[in-house]
Amino acid sequence: MEHERLDNGNRDIGIHEYLFRFRSIETVNQVQVNHSPFHQQLVFSYVLVVTAAGEARMMIDSDHYEMRRGSVCLIKPEHTLGSEALSEDVTLYLIRFDVYGSGEEGNDLLKDVKSFDLPQAARELMISPPDKLVALCEELYRTSRSEDELSRFKCQIDFQSLLYFIQLNSRIRQVSTDSALEQVKKYVEEQYTEPLTVHQLAHMAELSSNYFVDLFKKRFGRSVMDYVAELRLQEAKRLLSLREWKLRDIANRVGYGDEFYFSRKFKKQYGISPKTYMKSRTRKLIAYEPAVLGYLIPLRFLPYAAPLHPKWTEYYYRNYRNEIPTHTHVTNFHQVWESNLQLLKPLLADIVIASDEIREEEKRLLATIAPRICYLSSTLTWREQLRYLGDQLGEKWKAEKWLEEYDHKVSSCREQIQISQAITGKRFISLRMAEDRLYLYCNRGMSHVLNEDLGLLSAHRDEVTLYDENTTLEELARIRTDMIFLLVRQDSETLDSWKKLQNDPAWMRIDAVKRNRLYILTSDPWREYSAHAQLRMLEQATQLLSEDRP
Structure with a gap:
């Protein structure tokens, strides 16, 4: 078969010239997939996902892949990984490893390789026979659990055998329903802007029209033609915000030949006419930083450009990506600001x-791209910032x-919580976890809500409300607290430590942990300081504190 080859300067590298270092293997079942923090996490090593049983959907960055027994997919370093169980019997193996290759010609030093691929550069492959694939993973898992040094050495050999088997027996997955x-x-x-019919789409899926309609709605929660309309109207909102076309031209561009029918569909979906919506977007605003969205949304403004990403600004990306025409960079925001300015x-x-x-x-440089710059002062509270921006x-x-x-x-939230437990006057601490370290941590937004x-x-100590300092389990055990709020950073190293x-x-002996008064928070919105983030924090805290906990 044709083995993986990658360009390294002026020559190709075969898989036999790479060095692979096995790091770890873990199993993930249906409960863990749906209820653990294994949701869109950033990985710093390669992750090979092997489906041993059942079906799951893998999310790699913004792409989705359907996995079933015998399928594998590869996630490269510095990408995001998440999953969703599609069957109750799903079992996944997550295998983390590193890849090394030689440096420039004449240089014997090894370097990290970030571009290794599966055969045929596919992210997802089927391996046949699947029983042998699963058996190799089981053997690797068993061996990795041994503390014996020779067994740890054998893990490297077993991992190489697994890679060899995948290279030898891979094929592009056949299409299932x-x-x-x-x-x-x-x-x-x-x-979606083209004329589409149920008959045409059902034919593509090789299904009868009625069966296709039922399956699509069951699978995605809405009918296929409702989905077509949703996509068309989302694109219409984007085009309306650009203020570059007449209404009839926008209707034609998104797939509606009748301007009046388009207007009726738009108003039914969003409650306002396209013309009214267009007037609401007369000013071209730019949200330079993610938190700015958290002030614009309460004022019912959506910017023309904003930093959006499926992981780093997941909430804003999921809800507003189709209505914000230009997406600037979010990853390493303070390192890519020059690139963002070029986009803006x-x-x-x-x-x-x-x-x-x-x-x-x-x-x-911002002063050169717009006639007016509005700066939100960090000395103001979120309420004062909202009032200031509203005034501006x-x-x-x-x-x-x-x-x-x-x-x-x-x-309303305080009354709702009081039904479950009396919280007024209760004492809390909040923590954050990064890699294997714990920090006493409470930022401005958390303090405002809690x-x-x-x-x-x-x-x-001294009832300080804002803090960020290293701590230990021994120190935590000495703090008299009724409850603990915890932020766990979503990367593979931190999640392993968690x-x-x-x-x-020592962790289980901490009183609040023992009494099941540990509440897990999500970085989004709890690390953002804005009006809309405050609302989302309040809602999440209410949900957590209203839970019926023994």
Whole structure:
């Protein structure tokens, strides 16, 4: 067979010239897939996912892959990985490893390789026979659990054998019914502006029309033609925000030949007419940083450009990506600001909204891409920032109305929590975990929600409400607290450490942990300081504290 070959300077590298170092193997079942923090995590090593039983959907960055017994997929370093169980019997093996290769010609030093691929450069392959594949994974798993040095050495050999078997027995996966539906869905996403019929799409899936309609709705939660309409109207919103075409031209561009029919569909979906929506987007705003979205949304503004990413700004990406035409970079935000400015310069924005904490060089260059820059002062509270931005955009009344509704929400949430447990005056600490280290950690947003809105008291020394300092299990055991809130960083090293910590006797002896008063928080929204993030934190805290816990 043709083995994997990658370019290295001016020559190709065969798989036999790579060095592979096995790191770890773990099993993940249906409960862990759906209920553990194994959801869109950043990986720093290669991860080979092998489906031993059942079916699952893997999310690699923003791409989805259907996995069944005998299928494998590869995630490269510095990409994101998540999963969703599609059957109750699903069992996955997650195998982490590193790849090394030679440096430049004449240099004997090894270097990390970030571009190794599966055969045929596929992200997903079927391996036949699957029984042999699973048996090799089981053997590798058993051997890895031994503390014997020779067994750990044997793991390297077993892993090489597994890679060899995959290289030798891989094939591009044959299309199943689920895969056929996924392919149709992808086709719709690419061709929704064209005339599409149920008969045409069912024929692509090689299914009868009635059976196809039932399967598609069961699989994706809506009918295929509703999905077509949804995509068309989302694109229409994007085009309306550009202010470059007449209404009839937009209707034609998204697949509607009748402008009036398009207008009726749009108003039925969104509650306002296309013309009204277009007027609401008359100013071309740019959200320079992710948190700026958290102030614009309460004011009912959506920017023309904003930093969006399926992991780093997952909530905003999921809910608003189709209505924000330009997506700037989020990963290593403070390292790619020059690239972001290059993306923003041709947009001819009216207003750029940013934090006043950005560097002076950025401020100087921002002044060249828009006639007006609005800086949100880091010395203001989120309420003051919302009022300030509302005033700057001529919509201060919207800010006041939103704050009034927020305060009503706080009262409602406190009443809801009190039904489950009396929290007024209860003491808490919040922690964050990074790799194998724990930190006492409470930021401004957390303090506003937990201390001010919900009436909890800080159990930190001297009742300090803002803190970020290293701590140990021994120190935590000495803190008298009624509950603990914990942020676990979503990368493979931290999640491995978190798994070990949960079985550590010293951790389990901490009173709040023992009494099942440990509450896991998500970085989004708890690391963002904005009005909309405050609302989402309040809602999440209410849900956690209202749970019926023995």
